[in-house]
Amino acid sequence: MPTCTLHALTYRADPADYFAVIRHAPGAVLLDAGRPSAERGRYDLLSAWPLAELAPAADESANDFLQRLRTALARLGPTVAPENHDVPFVGGIVGYLSYDFGRRLESLPAAAADDLDLGDARFGLYAWALVSDHHRRESYLVFHPQLAAAERERLVALFSASATPPVASFRLQAPFRADLSASTYRQAIERIQAYIQAGDCYQVNFAQRFRAPCVGDAWAAYRALRANCPTPFSGFIALADGNAILSLSPERFVHISDGQVETRPIKGTRPRGVTPEEDQALAAELLDSRKDRAENLMIVDLLRNDLGRSCRTGSVRVPELFALESYPNVHHLVSSVVGELAAGKDALDLIAGSFPGGSITGAPKIRAMQIIDELEPTRRSIYCGSLLYLDVRGEMDSSIAIRSLLIKDGQVSCWGGGGIVADSDWQAEYSESITKVKVLLDTLERL
Numbered sequence: 001m002p003t004c005t006l007h008a009l010t011y012r013a014d015p016a017d018y019f020a021v022i023r024h025a026p027g028a029v030l031l032d033a034g035r036p037s038a039e040r041g042r043y044d045l046l047s048a049w050p051l052a053e054l055a056p057a058a059d060e061s062a063n064d065f066l067q068r069l070r071t072a073l074a075r076l077g078p079t080v081a082p083e084n085h086d087v088p089f090v091g092g093i094v095g096y097l098s099y100d101f102g103r104r105l106e107s108l109p110a111a112a113a114d115d116l117d118l119g120d121a122r123f124g125l126y127a128w129a130l131v132s133d134h135h136r137r138e139s140y141l142v143f144h145p146q147l148a149a150a151e152r153e154r155l156v157a158l159f160s161a162s163a164t165p166p167v168a169s170f171r172l173q174a175p176f177r178a179d180l181s182a183s184t185y186r187q188a189i190e191r192i193q194a195y196i197q198a199g200d201c202y203q204v205n206f207a208q209r210f211r212a213p214c215v216g217d218a219w220a221a222y223r224a225l226r227a228n229c230p231t232p233f234s235g236f237i238a239l240a241d242g243n244a245i246l247s248l249s250p251e252r253f254v255h256i257s258d259g260q261v262e263t264r265p266i267k268g269t270r271p272r273g274v275t276p277e278e279d280q281a282l283a284a285e286l287l288d289s290r291k292d293r294a295e296n297l298m299i300v301d302l303l304r305n306d307l308g309r310s311c312r313t314g315s316v317r318v319p320e321l322f323a324l325e326s327y328p329n330v331h332h333l334v335s336s337v338v339g340e341l342a343a344g345k346d347a348l349d350l351i352a353g354s355f356p357g358g359s360i361t362g363a364p365k366i367r368a369m370q371i372i373d374e375l376e377p378t379r380r381s382i383y384c385g386s387l388l389y390l391d392v393r394g395e396m397d398s399s400i401a402i403r404s405l406l407i408k409d410g411q412v413s414c415w416g417g418g419g420i421v422a423d424s425d426w427q428a429e430y431s432e433s434i435t436k437v438k439v440l441l442d443t444l445e446r447l
Contacts, residue, residue, distance in 0.1 A: 001079065001080050002077075002079050002080075003079060003080055003082055004079045004081060004082070004087070004144055005142075005152070006082060006085065006141065006143075007140060007141040007143070007152075008138070008139075009130070009139045009140055009141060010139060012132060012139055013035045013036040013134060013137075014036065015030060015032055015044040015130075015132060016226075017164045018130055018132075018139070019046050019236070020164050020167065020219070021158055021159060021161075021164070021165065022046070022047075022048040023165070023219050023238070025049055025238075026049055026050070027047070027048050027050040027126075028236075028237075028238040029046065029047055029094050029237050030046040030235060030237075031043075031044065031046070031094070031233075031234075031235045031387060031389060031397075032044050032234040032235055032236070033132075033134060033232050033234070034226065034233075034234050034248075035132075035230075036134075038231055038234075039232075040232040040325075041233065042088075042133065043132065043133055043134070044130075044132040044134075045088065045129050045130070045389060046129065046130050047094060047124070047126040047128060047129045049126075050124030051076070051124075052072060052124070052125040053122065053123070053124050053125075054068060054069060054093070054095075054121075054122070054123045054124075054125065055119050055120075055121060055122045055123075056101075056104065056119075056120055060104070062105045062352060063352060065104070065121065066348040066351065069093055069390075072093065072123075073092055073093065073125075073390070073391075073392050075125075076091055076092065076127065076144060076392055077146055077392065079091060079145055079392060086136075087131065087142060088131060088389075088391075089129050089131065089142065089389055089395065090144060090392060090393060090395075091126060091127050091129075091142070091144030091146070091147075091391060092126065092391035092392050093123040093126070093389065093390050094123065094124055094126055094388070094389045095121065095122050095123030095124055095237065095388070096121065096122060096245060096382060096385055096388070096401070097120070097355060097385045097386045097388070098119070098120050098121065098380070098382050099379070099381065099383060099384040099385045099401075100120050100380065100381065100385075101120040101356075101385065102355060102356045104120065105352060105355060106369065108366075108369055108370060108373055110373070111373050112376055112377060113377065113378050113379065114378075114379045115379075116378070116379070116381045116406060116408060116413060117408075118381045118406060122237075127143070127146050127147040127151075128143050128144065128147050128151070128152075128155060129141070129142045130142075141155055141159065143155075144392075167217065167219060167223060168216060168217035168219075168220055169216045169217065169220055169447075170215070170217050170219075170221040170447055171214065171215060171216055171447050172212045172213065172214050172412070172444055173212070173213040173214060173215060174212055175212060175445055176210040176211065176212045176441045176444075176445065177210065177211060178208055179377065179378065180208045180209075182430060185208060185430050186426045186427075186430070188206055188375040189206065189426040190426070191375060193420070193422060193424070195371055196421065196422045197422065200367055201363065201367045201368050202298055202363045203298055203299075203363050203419050203420065204362040204368045204372065204420050205359075205360050205361055205372065205418065205419050205420070206372065206375065206418070206420050206429075207384070207415045207416060207417025208376075208416060208417065209383075210414045210437065210441060211411055211412065211413050211414075212412050212444070212445075213410055214407065214411065214412045214444075215410065217242070218236075218238075218244035218246065219236065219244070220447075221246060221407065221412070221447070222236045222246045224443050224444065225246060225248055225405075225440055225443050226248065228328065228439055228443045229328050229329065229403065229439045229440060229443070231248050232250065233247070233250060233251060233387070233399035233400075234247055235387040235399065237387065239408070241409075243406075243407055243409065244406075244407050245387070245401075245406055245407075246404065246405045246406075246407065247382075247387055248403040249387075249400060249401055249402050249404060250266065250325065250402075251264065251265070251266045251357075251359070251399060252264040252397070252398070252399060252400070253355075253386050253388070253399055253400045254347075254354065254396070255396065255397045256341065256347050256350065256394060256395060256397075257395055259341045260338065260339075260340055261307060261311060261338060261339045261340065261350065262336060262338045263307065263336070263337050263338075263357070264334055264335070265296070265300060265303055265334070265335055265337070265357065265358065266334050266359055266400075266402075267292070267295045267296040267298075267333060267335075267419055268286055268289065268295060268332060268333025269286070269330050269331065269332055269333075269418065269432055269435070269436065270282040270285060270286040270330065271330055271331075271435045272326070272327075272330060272331065283324055283326065283331045286331050286333055287322065287333070289333075291421070291423065293322055294421075295419050296333050297335075298363050299335075299358050299359045299419075300318055300321065300337060301363075302363045302365060303337045303354070303358050306354035307337060307339045307353075308339070310341060310342060310345045310350040310353045310354075311339030311341060311342055311345075311350075312339070312340045312341070312342045312343070313342070315339045316337065316339040318336065318337055318338075319338060320334075320335055320336035321335045321336075322334075323335065328439060329439040330436060346394055347390050347394055348390070356369075356385065356386075356400075357386075357400045359400065360400055362420075381413070382401050382404055382406050383404055383406075384400060384415075384417075385400075386400060386401055387401055402436075403436065412444065414437050414440055414441060415437070416432075416433040416434060416437040417433050417436075418432050418436070
């Protein structure tokens, strides 16, 4: 088995200087652990100049597109990391799945308007990456054996140079505005609760969108957001014409390493307190909330079923239930579901069986997605989709793209939502949907 090559660079806890070098390169992508402020993520991964770009055709099924991704990985060819090195990515695909990629997996209505026109998915096939390992405090270039020697030399010289390009500015041309009025939001919640009372569903994740006109460099917006809301599953994906996906997500979707699978659903939120005493009280309230624990458990059960489609029978278990995770603007209730990939199954089978994540749809999942399409007036685009990498060994990590923004065609869009159950209070849910993204909206309005 051929071995990939590593080239050591100066360690940087913040990937900004390295990524700025390739910010305007074709296919530039950054998956960012949010260090040094965020503490849970281990790796940053960035790359550009993909060997190929892959997006689904208009009438292509999800399974056919996922098979094309497998073919691309096979074309790049197998490789392994050098002995005694924990390398997360040795060459493979990096990109995004929008929430609406789920329409290619399930039969759903098409009532919600697709007014942002973001493709359902896009991946680059990359033969190199710059990785920062924050546990070992190392940064290095990873070269797949297929990458030409001249390209390796060019990349080493590029990232060894001391000069960092200046960051351009970004600003809003007007404050953010919600697409839904409070009364329309209330009507949607009441409709969901009527469906619950009728026995259609148990929980539905409902979201509202905020938008503002903007000008400038999306990378400058990301840098400001990252400074105020560092999270372990952040990311920046450059799109055509200066457009970009900006994600400040705290939530893992699925992770696979050596055939071991983990998903970490978030369900349950409280704002951070102004004083340490208030903050501690809000955290304790969340941990003690029977309603939030019940919602979390409902999604854990859904995800056990989703993982069970691709995992070895009897391997799916829940090692962590109702753990508290705290971020700059909110406390979250988080659980962990793990399993072992079944023989003959791979990471893309797991995606096909579990996308989109249950924590941002509801239960049962398909009925919840139908209700979302009925009540949310526009499609979710990148919101509640996923940013992910998958390498030729089958190693994968992915986020759920909450706390995420799309900058496209002179407009920035951001979404906030939450799980609605029978006893949800619409005003509390409305406030929570704003609380979750307030730090993002306020940050950009201050630029």
